[in-house]
Amino acid sequence: MKSWPLKSIIIDLTSRKIKIRETHENFARLYLGERGFNSRKLWDLVNSETDALNPNNPLLIGIGPLCGTLAPCSSRFTISAKSPLTDILGSSNCGGHFGPELRYAGYNQLIILGKSKYPVYLWIDDENIEIRDARNIWGQDTWKTQEIIMEDLGDATVKSICIGLAGENLVRYACIISGLSSAAGRTGMGAVMGSKNLKAVSIRGTKDIEISEPDKFIVKCKEVFNNIKKARNPKWTSLYLMELNANMLGGSWTGKCELDREIWGPGSSAVKSVGGTRFMEDFMRNMRACFNCPIHCKPFYEVKEGKYSGLIGEGPDYGLTLIAPYCDIREMEPILYMNNLINQYGIDSLSLLHNIAWLMNCYEKKIITTEEVNGLNLIWGNSDAVIELIHLIVKKQGIGKILAEGEKRASKLLGRGSEKFIFPIKGMSETSFPRITGSHAPGYITSTRGGDHLRALFIPATTPKNLLKKYFPELRGGFTLNSKENNVQGYGKVLKWFEDFSAVVNSVGLCIFSCSVAISPRKFEELPEVIADLITTSTGIKFNAKELILAGERIINVEKAFNSREGLTIKDDDYYGAKKIINHSGINQYYKDREIMLNEYYSSRGWDIKTGFQKKSQLERLDLKDIANELEKNKAIVKVI
Amino acid sequence: MNIIINLDKCTGCRMCELICSFTHNNSINPRKARIHIYKNERNGVDTPLICLHCDEPKCAEVCPNNAIVINKSLEIVEVNYENCVKCGMCADACVNSAINIDPESKIPLICNLCDGNPKCVEWCHTGALIFNPSNIISKKSLEKAY
Numbered sequence: 001m002k003s004w005p006l007k008s009i010i011i012d013l014t015s016r017k018i019k020i021r022e023t024h025e026n027f028a029r030l031y032l033g034e035r036g037f038n039s040r041k042l043w044d045l046v047n048s049e050t051d052a053l054n055p056n057n058p059l060l061i062g063i064g065p066l067c068g069t070l071a072p073c074s075s076r077f078t079i080s081a082k083s084p085l086t087d088i089l090g091s092s093n094c095g096g097h098f099g100p101e102l103r104y105a106g107y108n109q110l111i112i113l114g115k116s117k118y119p120v121y122l123w124i125d126d127e128n129i130e131i132r133d134a135r136n137i138w139g140q141d142t143w144k145t146q147e148i149i150m151e152d153l154g155d156a157t158v159k160s161i162c163i164g165l166a167g168e169n170l171v172r173y174a175c176i177i178s179g180l181s182s183a184a185g186r187t188g189m190g191a192v193m194g195s196k197n198l199k200a201v202s203i204r205g206t207k208d209i210e211i212s213e214p215d216k217f218i219v220k221c222k223e224v225f226n227n228i229k230k231a232r233n234p235k236w237t238s239l240y241l242m243e244l245n246a247n248m249l250g251g252s253w254t255g256k257c258e259l260d261r262e263i264w265g266p267g268s269s270a271v272k273s274v275g276g277t278r279f280m281e282d283f284m285r286n287m288r289a290c291f292n293c294p295i296h297c298k299p300f301y302e303v304k305e306g307k308y309s310g311l312i313g314e315g316p317d318y319g320l321t322l323i324a325p326y327c328d329i330r331e332m333e334p335i336l337y338m339n340n341l342i343n344q345y346g347i348d349s350l351s352l353l354h355n356i357a358w359l360m361n362c363y364e365k366k367i368i369t370t371e372e373v374n375g376l377n378l379i380w381g382n383s384d385a386v387i388e389l390i391h392l393i394v395k396k397q398g399i400g401k402i403l404a405e406g407e408k409r410a411s412k413l414l415g416r417g418s419e420k421f422i423f424p425i426k427g428m429s430e431t432s433f434p435r436i437t438g439s440h441a442p443g444y445i446t447s448t449r450g451g452d453h454l455r456a457l458f459i460p461a462t463t464p465k466n467l468l469k470k471y472f473p474e475l476r477g478g479f480t481l482n483s484k485e486n487n488v489q490g491y492g493k494v495l496k497w498f499e500d501f502s503a504v505v506n507s508v509g510l511c512i513f514s515c516s517v518a519i520s521p522r523k524f525e526e527l528p529e530v531i532a533d534l535i536t537t538s539t540g541i542k543f544n545a546k547e548l549i550l551a552g553e554r555i556i557n558v559e560k561a562f563n564s565r566e567g568l569t570i571k572d573d574d575y576y577g578a579k580k581i582i583n584h585s586g587i588n589q590y591y592k593d594r595e596i597m598l599n600e601y602y603s604s605r606g607w608d609i610k611t612g613f614q615k616k617s618q619l620e621r622l623d624l625k626d627i628a629n630e631l632e633k634n635k636a637i638v639k640v641i
Numbered sequence: 642m643n644i645i646i647n648l649d650k651c652t653g654c655r656m657c658e659l660i661c662s663f664t665h666n667n668s669i670n671p672r673k674a675r676i677h678i679y680k681n682e683r684n685g686v687d688t689p690l691i692c693l694h695c696d697e698p699k700c701a702e703v704c705p706n707n708a709i710v711i712n713k714s715l716e717i718v719e720v721n722y723e724n725c726v727k728c729g730m731c732a733d734a735c736v737n738s739a740i741n742i743d744p745e746s747k748i749p750l751i752c753n754l755c756d757g758n759p760k761c762v763e764w765c766h767t768g769a770l771i772f773n774p775s776n777i778i779s780k781k782s783l784e785k786a787y
């Protein structure tokens with residue numbers, strides 16, 4: 001346990017008291033760190049009465065045992081709280097350079113409680129922790145905020161996370177930004193930070209990370225580093241992935257969908273004008289990376305001519321690139337402008353694009369009039385109107401006030417049948433609708449933080465069948481893109497494995513990208529072993545692959561229990577209202593196979609097939625007896641003798 | 642001998658800082674590295690700062706106790722730690738801001754090129770750091786370009 005700092009900071013912004021708490025080694029063993037630590041602490045500190053924007057909702061910032069070490073892609077940290085967007089588990093993972101700095105300061109978690117009377121920021125300088133006045137920064141964008149803090153502290157190497165106007169104004173899907181574009185994007189963590197009057201957290205850490213077995217650790221790091229180097233594709237930018245999706249998985253964006261219009265198909269001129277190939281040729285200046293990352297997937301761009309001439313920025317992230325096909329925007333420049341805007345405002349691109357596309361759809365269907373949308377002409381493709389709408393949402397003005405409430409609440413507030421055109425899962429919209437095959441859908445719908453593509457890494461749809469079968473012999477069939485003869489037997493079990501594995505990756509400090517595509521899905525079964533070796537050789541806490549996956553399973557179960565306590569049932573493991581409306585081959589296939597896949601998933605998890613609830617015996621097996629007892633009180637558990 | 646920097650290729654990942662501190666101290670701490678990435682976030686530019694082993698080093702000039710010397714056979718700048726009085730004047734004098742002061746011991750950390758096998762160059766995956774063992778590129782032109 002040489003290098004894993006078992007200390008956390010508890011800061012109460014109401015009483016301005018600061019405490020340092022030791023973390024028990026057994027706790028680290030059970031929950032690994034980062035997402036695992038946060039999810040468990042959230043269970044302990046929150047109950048179903050807690051309002052997400054109330055001071056008693058804690059904001060948790062956790063890092064994992066590999067964060068800040070030489071293990072490639074070890075930049076990640078997780079921010080958790082009860083989500084103001086979904087009212088269930090809120091959890092968001094972020095890269096950049098902030099997480100490692102917390103590690104060098106010697107802590108594994110920050111627990112922020114209460115609410116300050118006036119805007120403040122936290123300054124953590126190794127042992128010296130201060131709550132500082134931020135009234136002069138309140139109202140500033142995220143980029144300027146970080147610059148002012150560096151100037152205030154007289155150190156350009158300080159690393160910060162902060163909120164922009166969206167978080168200050170409590171937009172329910174506000175995010176937290178670090179650097180130019182690293183974001184703890186999903187589930188509205190920025191709004192929780194804003195509700196505490198907390199503008200930023202800044203850190204300077206100067207301590208060593210001691211390595212338990214340096215010789216073995218360095219060999220392991222080099223091996224992973226070489227694997228990534230071999231597998232990485234220099235074209236990897238988010239816009240390229242968007243282009244790839246549109247071109248290779250054309251089915252995903254073609255055909256009538258929830259937007260009720262044709263979306264771009266393979267080789268369309270729109271994909272060419274806003275795709276990654278054009279971006280790299282005409283706009284990209286250089287690539288930038290998160291801490292210790294050989295993938296470096298963050299391009300820096302420059303617009304050289306036209307209305308947006310002189311615009312420079314970083315990204316855009318995958319979420320924002322989807323605003324192009326969703327809102328039918330066929331020019332690159334306004335997309336890059338929007339990217340800067342959302343990073344400076346601090347707002348989640350994925351929820352934002354779904355809210356905007358939904359409103360445009362309502363406008364096109366004449367559900368809402370021009371007067372009601374502040375005179376904006378919200379026809380498909382009007383990028384100026386979309387930009388104006390982003391301003392209105394962040395400032396909560398006019399129609400923006402409704403959209404700032406997030407996908408679930410906004411459609412209810414507007415009513416008039418508009419609910420038919422947005423399909424959040426547990427209150428949050430996922431990346432894109434599963435129009436390719438139904439196979440991605442189970443991963444989206446079972447995700448414990450609501451609709452999301454990053455919590456299951458459900459690779460089967462795109463991984464060759466023979467490879468999957470090698471690792472998961474129980475898989476009988478396999479999805480083939482757009483095939484009508486898919487056999488989903490075995491998929492529920494595979495989904496469980498991928499969820500558990502993702503929980504491990506999110507809890508040890510590594511980037512999910514490096515553990516999915518970069519190290520190649522061909523080797524995914526070996527990855528838990530690689531991660532276990534990295535933890536063992538660096539921290540001295542002995543782990544094997546089986547124990548890691550078990551810890552991942554435990555983390556998923558804590559999160560599931562959290563949501564059950566909040567009142568979620570089996571009905572919430574679905575797209576909200578989609579079945580009634582959409583007639584599309586991918587969706588139809590999903591509903592055809594849904595029951596088989598979900599039943600298999602619930603049984604491999606040891607959950608009840610009928611109710612979707614956890615079983616007491618299963619929770620006890622995972623050392624979660626106290627959680628089982630509390631769930632029993634809430635009648636959200638199935639007893640098994 | 643020195644290390645040449647190709648600015649266009651640096652992504653700012655700071656892997657060089659980590660491997661440098663690990664190589665010299667057997668532990669990881671970027672603030673104890675002999676190379677540093679200066680991050681100009683707003684302009685998206687990451688600049689590696691490392692000792693260029695100047696022919697007429699300002700650090701040696703200002704050192705009050707002759708702790709910084711030129712190793713003539715290797716043509717590199719070296720620190721004689723026994724003489725160092727930890728005043729930090731060398732770091733202030735360096736024209737490239739390449740000298741870091743150890744936050745704990747307060748001694749200057751100057752790149753020694755890992756005895757001819759610089760680890761930062763080995764681990765830099767983009768080729769932003771290039772080892773120049775026999776001064777193929779003259780130091781004068783390098784200083785100018787920098």
